[in-house]
Amino acid sequence: MGRIKKKGTSGAAKNYITRTRAVKKLQISLPDFRRLCIFKGIYPREPRNKRKVAKGSTSATTFYYTRDIQYLLHEPLLNKFREHKAVAKKIARALGRGETGDAARLEKTHIPKIKLDHIIKERYPTFVDALRDLDDALSMLFLFAELPSTPHVPAKTIALCQRLVHEFQHYVIVSHSLKKSFLSIKGIYYQATIQGQDILWLVPYRFVQRTGGDIDFRIMGTFVEFYTTLLGFVNFRLYTSLGLVYPPKFDAKSDEQGGELGAFKLEGKAISGEDTHMMNGDEQPVIASAEAQAEADKVAALTGPDDQEEGSAAAPAEEDENTDAIDTFEATAQDADVLPQPQASNSELGSLFTPFTFFLSRETPRAPLEFILKAFGCRRVGWDSTLGDGAFTTDESDPTITHQIVDRPALPTDSLPQVPDVPETENGGAAIPKAQWPRSTMPGRTYVQPQWVWDSINQGKLLRPDLYAPGAELPPHLSPWVKPKKGQYDPNLPLEAQEPEGEAEAFEDEEEESEDEAPATASKDEKDLSHLDREGSVEAGEGMDVGGSEDDSDEEDESEAADEDWDGIESEAESDISEGEAARRQHQRELEAEATGKTVESEAPTTRSKNAEIRKKVEKKRRAEQEEKERQKMMLSQKKRKLLDRIEHGTNKRDKEAEALRKKKRRIEKAKAAANAL
Incomplete structure (x- = not known):
């Protein structure tokens, strides 16, 4: 006789474990267990058959894989959590005795610091793995960067998120990695291609955020703690790949004045080895990492002198040919397959706004426009001084400005409030014109709405600015990721x-039938209202039940239905008159007119x-x-x-x-x- 198996010791029941048993096995509290699972990337699992796993019970239970819990037994963070719990008990005991000094000393010196560096290395063995998981991290950090400071969200966390996302934006600007963007109801979507990986994240609009009481900020804060560590590693790797110094220099005074991106000063070493500083309006140098320069030196050493001479001789011939234009492939037949068209290169897209100088009006969103314009090559972006520090120019009448982005229509001068006259400055005897939109415009300057920027980068070319003029009805703003089928x-x-x-x-x-039916419907409504009025004033013989009235009404309904059917047949017969019948009737009318001596015109x-x-x-x-x-x-x-x-x-x-x-x-x-x- 075989050995009797005990229920729940093998199969699906052994592969899953409840959350209560997992917490007891790890000997930590439930909040620490949740925090540890978020850090390690371990989430609840839904078994196929709950009755087998729960030993016949059908109550709502959270299950985890048993092997995942076994994996957590050797996590170094468990000791940190236990040490933190022990110190918290000592601090509570000191506060109970009234020893505030000892409590402050324990909190300052004995609270263990938790580092997630080893978890980042475990979860992302390669850098490509980290880039693939960067979508949620960027969306969460951009969200917390826009939140107001509350007891649940400290100002220190918000400042850290802002610094990390601005550093990431600077890398996207320098590397021209931004490809597409879309204005949606939720916020602004951005897509960047970094080392062959498409990264899509969402940035909320800068409205006043009102956080409700049903949000668990402890769980979100745990995710933010992990994502800040992840983005710090990613930013360091991205900056070093371009030869930039990380972290970039941060100007706290400029940041207090609203500098944002302008508060960071990038530093790097060019190929010549000299230090390079990049600010708003400066020329961006060609930066290469040490590995890339070493590979280039190897390739140059392998190239012989004969190859160099051949290359130099072929250079003039290649320069004569114009290779800037992109070839387009046309179908050979009308029903042939549509050939995929080549797209513009990164260098062409990255220099889309290079020759222009933009000025942002006060009503436009400065932060997204500054980021997008700089990411696509514009190095001179100015705005009003009320929008913050770091502008290329704050003078709206600067003659170097080629495009001004406005988001309000031009109004008549009479409807605008009066402003005090300001004496115009003179330069060499000539008065400098003052441009104050919407009171006046600068000649030779292009005024467009903000959507022109988004549509131009999504289509990879500069669109007609007259379609986006102030006050004009804008074209539809469609998602660049959805292609019409x-x-x-x-x-x-x-x-x-x-x-x-x-x-x-x-x-x-x-439309014609609906217009024709409108008066008929009105007359029918009038009849119904008159009938209701007659019902209100009942005369003699009205409102009484008469024998056989139901049969009469049935007969009337049948006769009306028959009339409706007959009318439908007549209408179909009239509509189905053939062309020959119409010609015969026209010929008959012509004969009758000829007999009576009248002239008849052919019906158009x-x-x-x-x-x-x-x-x-x-x-x-x-x-x-x-x-x-x-x-x-x-x-x-x-x-x-x-x-x-x-x-x-x-x-x-x-x-x-x-x-x-x-x-x-x-x-x-x-x-x-x-x-x-x-």
């Missing part, structure tokens, strides 16, 4: 280019008749295609037919959504045309 609605294309044949005519007929086809003919042809074509599809489906097996029905259901649903959006846009365009006509 065939059959879907595309706001950038005109309706004529994406609507199927006959849809515009059907829309016009629907109305718009409704034209639309009816077009819709009739489209419907006939659609019916033929549907019949052909049904014939083809008959040859398929039942399994493939069901799969095809599911595909067609999704396609029809997508087409209906696109049709509804096109109708909405057509109504908006019609309303705009009517408003412009007035």
Whole structure:
């Protein structure tokens, strides 16, 4: 006879462990257990069969993998947590005795400091692994960098998050790693490509944040503690890869005055070995790391003198050819596959705003605009002095400014408040013009709205500034990560280019029918109201039940239904008049007019008749295609037919959504045309 197995000692019950048992096994408190699991990346697991794991119990229980808990038994942080608990007991005892000095001394000297360096190395063996997990870290740190200081979120934590995210932004600016950005309801999305990894993070808008009481800041603070350590390691590796000194110099006075990015001063060593400082408006040098320079020296040593001569001889020929333009691939046939077009290089995108000098008006968001403009090559960004320190210029009338970003329309001069006259300064006898938007503009300067910056970087080219002029209706701002598919609605294309044949005519007929039905509906409502008025004043013989009235009403309903059916048949018969019948009737009218000596003009086809003919042809074509599809489906097996029905259901649903959006846009365009006509 075999040995009897005890229940819950093997299988799924052995692979999982409850949270209560895990806490007892590790001999720590529940908050410390949660904190340790966040640091180590261990999360609860949901077993397939809870009854087997919980030994028949169905109560709500949190489970973990047993091997994960076994892994935590050897974690050095366990000793730190226990030491912290012991010191906390001593501090509480000292405070109970009234020995505040001893309590302060214990807190200052005996509280153990927790370092997460070894956990970062364990969880991310390679640097690419850390970059792949950087999305959530950046989103969380940018969020805490915008939060106000509260007892749950100390100012020290907020300052640390701000410093780390600004250092990361400086790397993105210097390396031109930023690729796309999008303005959404949640905030501003950014995507950067660093060492082949696409990193996407979200930055909230700078509104007044009101934190509710249902937020567990202890859990979020644990994540922030881990993410700050992670981003510190990543920033150090990124800066050293470019030959920059980390951490960069920080000007606390400039930061207090709102300098933000301008409060950091990057330092690095160029290839020549001289120290290089980069600030707002300075030229950015070519920086290379020691490893990259060593590899370049090896390649140069391997190249022989003959190769160098051949390269020098071929250089003029290559310079004559213009290789700046990007080749475009065109399809050989109309129905051929769309060839993927080459994209602009990083150097071209990074120098998109290099030749320009921007000035940000007071109403524009300075922080995201400064970051994006500098990330795409602009080295001269100015703004009003009220927006903070670190601007290239605070003078709005600076003649070197080529573009000014404004976010309010131009108003009539009479509606603006009066300002005191300021004497204009003269330079060599000529008065310097003062530009104060929206009272006056500078000649030769381009005024655009902030969306122009985002749309230009997403499309990789400078868009027409007149479409983004102050007060102009802006084009749709679409997500750069969502590409329109065939059959879907595309706001950038005109309706004529994406609507199927006959849809515009059907829309016009629907609008005319709705206009015609409006007075009829009103008259019907009047009849109903008159009937209600008559019911209010009951005369003799009214409001009484008469025998056989129900039968009479039924007969009347049947007769009305028959009349409606007959009217429908007549309307269909009239609408289905063939072209030959219409020609015969026209010929009959001409003969009658000739007999009576009158002249008759041929009836010009109305718009409704034209639309009816077009819709009739489209419907006939659609019916033929549907019949052909049904014939083809008959040859398929039942399994493939069901799969095809599911595909067609999704396609029809997508087409209906696109049709509804096109109708909405057509109504908006019609309303705009009517408003412009007035």
